[in-house]
Amino acid sequence: MSGPHSIDIDYVAQLARLELTAKERERFSGQLGDILQHFAQLNEVDVSGVEPMAHAFPVENVFREDKSEPGLPPEKALENAPRKRNNMVLVPKVVEG
Amino acid sequence: MEYEAVIGLEVHVQVKTESKIFSSVGVGFGAQPNSLTDPVVLGLPGVLPVINREAVEKSIKVGMLLNGSIPRVTKWDRKNYFYPDSPKNYQISQFDRPICSGGELEIELKGPSRNVMGEHKTIALTRAHLEEDVGKLIHLEQESLVDFNRAGTPLLEIVSEPDMHTPEEAYAYLTALKMLLIYGEVSHCDMEKGQMRCDANVSVRPAGQKKLGVKVEIKNLNSISGVRNGLAYEIERQIQVLLGGGTLVQETRGWDAAKGMTYHLRSKEESHDYRYFPDPDLMPVRIDRRWRERLRASLPEKPFDRQRRYFDQYSLPYTLTSVLIPDPELCHFFEEAAKRAKLPRQAANWIVNNLLGELGKAGLTLSESKVNPAKIAQLVNLIEEGVISKNLAKERVFPEMFKTGENPAAIVQAKDLGLSESAEELEKICSEIVQANPDTVAEVLSGNKKAINFLKGRVMRATRGKANPALVGPLLEKLIAEKG
Amino acid sequence: MPGEIHFQTLAQLQEALASKSVSSVELTRRHLDRIEAVDGRVQAFNSWDEEDCLRQAEASDERRAAGKIKGPLDGIPVGLKDVIAVKDQPLTCSSRMLERFVSPYDATVTSRLKNAGAVLLGRLNMDEFAMGSSTENSAFKTTFNPWDTSRVAGGSSGGSAAAVAVGELPVSLGSDTGGSIRQPASFCGVVGLKPTYGLVSRFGLVAFASSLDQIGPFARTVGDAGRLLQVIAGHDPRDSTSIDTATPDYSKALAEKKGPWKLGIPREYFAEGLDPEVKEAIQAAIDWYADRGCEMVEVSLPHMHLAISVYYIVATAEASSNLARYDGVRYTHRSDRAEDVVDLYFKSRAEGFGEEVKRRIILGSYVLSSGYYDAYYLRAQKIRALIRQDFSKAFAEVDGLLTPTSPFVSFKAGEKTRDPLAMYLSDIYTISANLAGIPGISLPCGFNSQGLPIGLQILGEPLGEANLLAIAQSFERAHDFIDRHPNPSPPD
Ligand SMILES: [Mg+2]
Numbered sequence A: 001m002s003g004p005h006s007i008d009i010d011y012v013a014q015l016a017r018l019e020l021t022a023k024e025r026e027r028f029s030g031q032l033g034d035i036l037q038h039f040a041q042l043n044e045v046d047v048s049g050v051e052p053m054a055h056a057f058p059v060e061n062v063f064r065e066d067k068s069e070p071g072l073p074p075e076k077a078l079e080n081a082p083r084k085r086n087n088m089v090l091v092p093k094v095v096e097g
Numbered sequence B: 001m002e003y004e005a006v007i008g009l010e011v012h013v014q015v016k017t018e019s020k021i022f023s024s025v026g027v028g029f030g031a032q033p034n035s036l037t038d039p040v041v042l043g044l045p046g047v048l049p050v051i052n053r054e055a056v057e058k059s060i061k062v063g064m065l066l067n068g069s070i071p072r073v074t075k076w077d078r079k080n081y082f083y084p085d086s087p088k089n090y091q092i093s094q095f096d097r098p099i100c101s102g103g104e105l106e107i108e109l110k111g112p113s114r115n116v117m118g119e120h121k122t123i124a125l126t127r128a129h130l131e132e133d134v135g136k137l138i139h140l141e142q143e144s145l146v147d148f149n150r151a152g153t154p155l156l157e158i159v160s161e162p163d164m165h166t167p168e169e170a171y172a173y174l175t176a177l178k179m180l181l182i183y184g185e186v187s188h189c190d191m192e193k194g195q196m197r198c199d200a201n202v203s204v205r206p207a208g209q210k211k212l213g214v215k216v217e218i219k220n221l222n223s224i225s226g227v228r229n230g231l232a233y234e235i236e237r238q239i240q241v242l243l244g245g246g247t248l249v250q251e252t253r254g255w256d257a258a259k260g261m262t263y264h265l266r267s268k269e270e271s272h273d274y275r276y277f278p279d280p281d282l283m284p285v286r287i288d289r290r291w292r293e294r295l296r297a298s299l300p301e302k303p304f305d306r307q308r309r310y311f312d313q314y315s316l317p318y319t320l321t322s323v324l325i326p327d328p329e330l331c332h333f334f335e336e337a338a339k340r341a342k343l344p345r346q347a348a349n350w351i352v353n354n355l356l357g358e359l360g361k362a363g364l365t366l367s368e369s370k371v372n373p374a375k376i377a378q379l380v381n382l383i384e385e386g387v388i389s390k391n392l393a394k395e396r397v398f399p400e401m402f403k404t405g406e407n408p409a410a411i412v413q414a415k416d417l418g419l420s421e422s423a424e425e426l427e428k429i430c431s432e433i434v435q436a437n438p439d440t441v442a443e444v445l446s447g448n449k450k451a452i453n454f455l456k457g458r459v460m461r462a463t464r465g466k467a468n469p470a471l472v473g474p475l476l477e478k479l480i481a482e483k484g
Numbered sequence C: 001m002p003g004e005i006h007f008q009t010l011a012q013l014q015e016a017l018a019s020k021s022v023s024s025v026e027l028t029r030r031h032l033d034r035i036e037a038v039d040g041r042v043q044a045f046n047s048w049d050e051e052d053c054l055r056q057a058e059a060s061d062e063r064r065a066a067g068k069i070k071g072p073l074d075g076i077p078v079g080l081k082d083v084i085a086v087k088d089q090p091l092t093c094s095s096r097m098l099e100r101f102v103s104p105y106d107a108t109v110t111s112r113l114k115n116a117g118a119v120l121l122g123r124l125n126m127d128e129f130a131m132g133s134s135t136e137n138s139a140f141k142t143t144f145n146p147w148d149t150s151r152v153a154g155g156s157s158g159g160s161a162a163a164v165a166v167g168e169l170p171v172s173l174g175s176d177t178g179g180s181i182r183q184p185a186s187f188c189g190v191v192g193l194k195p196t197y198g199l200v201s202r203f204g205l206v207a208f209a210s211s212l213d214q215i216g217p218f219a220r221t222v223g224d225a226g227r228l229l230q231v232i233a234g235h236d237p238r239d240s241t242s243i244d245t246a247t248p249d250y251s252k253a254l255a256e257k258k259g260p261w262k263l264g265i266p267r268e269y270f271a272e273g274l275d276p277e278v279k280e281a282i283q284a285a286i287d288w289y290a291d292r293g294c295e296m297v298e299v300s301l302p303h304m305h306l307a308i309s310v311y312y313i314v315a316t317a318e319a320s321s322n323l324a325r326y327d328g329v330r331y332t333h334r335s336d337r338a339e340d341v342v343d344l345y346f347k348s349r350a351e352g353f354g355e356e357v358k359r360r361i362i363l364g365s366y367v368l369s370s371g372y373y374d375a376y377y378l379r380a381q382k383i384r385a386l387i388r389q390d391f392s393k394a395f396a397e398v399d400g401l402l403t404p405t406s407p408f409v410s411f412k413a414g415e416k417t418r419d420p421l422a423m424y425l426s427d428i429y430t431i432s433a434n435l436a437g438i439p440g441i442s443l444p445c446g447f448n449s450q451g452l453p454i455g456l457q458i459l460g461e462p463l464g465e466a467n468l469l470a471i472a473q474s475f476e477r478a479h480d481f482i483d484r485h486p487n488p489s490p491p492d
């Protein structure tokens, strides 16, 4: 791990599956460093005993009943696919793993 | 040096539902590609998931059947990773609050022979969590095709502790798990349809050593015997590496069933940083006491508990229970018959040895059988009451019952198969047979007790099987003794 | 019907349609003409389909002739931010990634508008994937401020705000994740309402940050915003975060609720960085409320200064996951330079996403990544809870909070694009409402010396929209800001 306000931009870009240009890498590193520095203010607060808030309006037990309804016809489902064959999405060869 | 293997299993089972886990399109197998999708399944921009209540309830039931602890609140998390079969490039799963924590599974190892019960063990479980399935990839020469029919199918991932040591234990674990889930009516566990899939973690260590060895994960173990064979191969491979002075690396390997060997898929360094976080689109589920109690009340008796009860309550031998127990429908059939039969054990015998045989020959399932439990019970009772001989029941009555669904009593009457009522008449016939076979009589008298069976056969033939075997033996003995 | 049809209120248009003094076809055509005339300068629209609009309008007129109108919006043109799904229409999110995407389904709000008889008139420009505060992050065009076309309309719902301000539409829908309705409303001099999280279904709203996003109305009057909210609010079984409660009758509430109210002035909103002219206008509004008998109290929101950090952690984390699906496989832009499927991801995403989106995906992936989750995401979620608590304490005491919507008026295009942190900091007054899930409205409360509109923000307690609208309307009725309309200058 590098300094407290820097970001391992290559690792994160790899996680995010984003190809960055050298310029972008440099610019983002700087900008995100500033932003992280700003985030450091969060350490001022004592958060012990505080329940994290994942939802803006807490509701519980929202379900749907197990009834099936027709979905999309295959042609409609693949309407926006960049490439398709035999009603399936065609992608470059996926290497297992 | 002696080596010991340590095995843990991760099993994904498809929870039995009509619709997908987060939307209402139906689940299915073998449908036309991409015909079981909707905007939610495809992860189109703007869609939102809503959890299927049935998937949650059935998963809680599994947790209860596995003696796991069911939390008061369970929630949904996103597991982020990119793969072409994943519609959203994250999987909705459960991270820190799974629907079931801990638990155990009772397994039975293979006995020394088919007639003898094997050792029972309890395998500790880590957790079980509910998640969505991904789509399916079909690999072509240069390209791959993606079918999202399977995406969004509810899966329960059941993770064991590294608590097994042999491929046989892993085999027994999967067999027991499958049986339990079928009992709970929570999954069909059909491995051929991908309804039960298994990954294994395996390491080896010198016997007696506490510290675990280097862990290898094996994927694509697509059948219960595939798990056994894959593990056997991999354990041997690891031992050979160590014996040869080599070192093992943490890696993921695939199982090639055709070649009978495992192969390298990826190493630890390439493993994922999943960036789990609570799914903001889904609300937590609170499992209150009333809900728990209702589900608990709906749980079935577990397979091995039932087996023990069959030993105690009906004095069934292991061999019969080992046929009945894996099939809850068959058990139900048996218990219905047992309720009415004077000798429940005989009812089990008829079901296992005769009914199943005939059904098999006719290519029928139990539910298609014209013979119902009441008829089996009646047949057992007719024999027990001495109305008909076991032999005639087997050769004449049962086949007719099977074919027509007629009551055994009616068949006995219609075909006049009942045992001869008159003791006088039977004594007369026996007497004639004894007279007619002086050589056999002499043989019996000289000590060859078994020779009397020849005479019994003669009597049965003369009465066309209607003689009560319980009477024939003593009568013949008495008449021979008079000769002596 | 008299001249300036495109600056009539929704209420007036409803009446005109009801009295048959205008037809929906005429109304629609006049708005299309207006778009034709001014959109070249404002650039509020990504697309519209004239034939389709007129077909919808014709159908509405036929319904009306047959005495079978569908609902309150029958025949009324409504525009949707290009982030809300309409079946068989483009849904671009102003991104190259979805440039050719056509939605096979309707968002719940879209169905509700259709059921109310609305004429869905075009797709409104926005910051790409709703990430931004100026609509300069659109991959297609910048939406300019109708009051001064060298300035921005605000964002991310800049198109929705500008179109209503300039009379291209009587009302529109936008989405608000950190102020994306209220801030452009204030920049463009219209009314914008961000409802309580969960009041309006998010089904069919392309997610930026799921726990913050909310759809809401733009209108030229508070009453019109209430009328549009009435149509789109309410429980939706397809959105698990939708609140299952009866929707109040907002028009009735507006007629009944007359105040006076007890109003809070959060001292943290008047600290450094607030433009003096904006401050003056807000102070004048506060004084107006005080003069007409409202009890004014100073309140404190002690965690307010942390809101920006919390927001940019939560929002980017959720976004990094929500935007993972745009990968070149199923329905997005696909790079034709890719060697294999992994490469396809990297290149398609590099080509499909703009700079701000990339920056946020990187930041969001980082704060969730192994080793950083607790320090950033988890901590942010805890402080978010404290921020919500601050608001509940305040609302235990007051009916509403009065604040500026933005620290400044609309700025020059290009002025702030180079410093993302400065841009993020400008969301200071709006984002905490999203973090707390509470409703907020922005309404015009004056103009600065250059004639640029200033927005007053009123925040209320969860599900307190009726109160909020009433408080806002009392101010609106006593002032004539809504009578002023921009007249975008022709290009030089
Ligand atoms: Mg796993």
Ligand SMILES: [Zn+2]
Residues within 6 Å of the ligand: B012, B131, B157
């Ligand atoms: Zn899994």
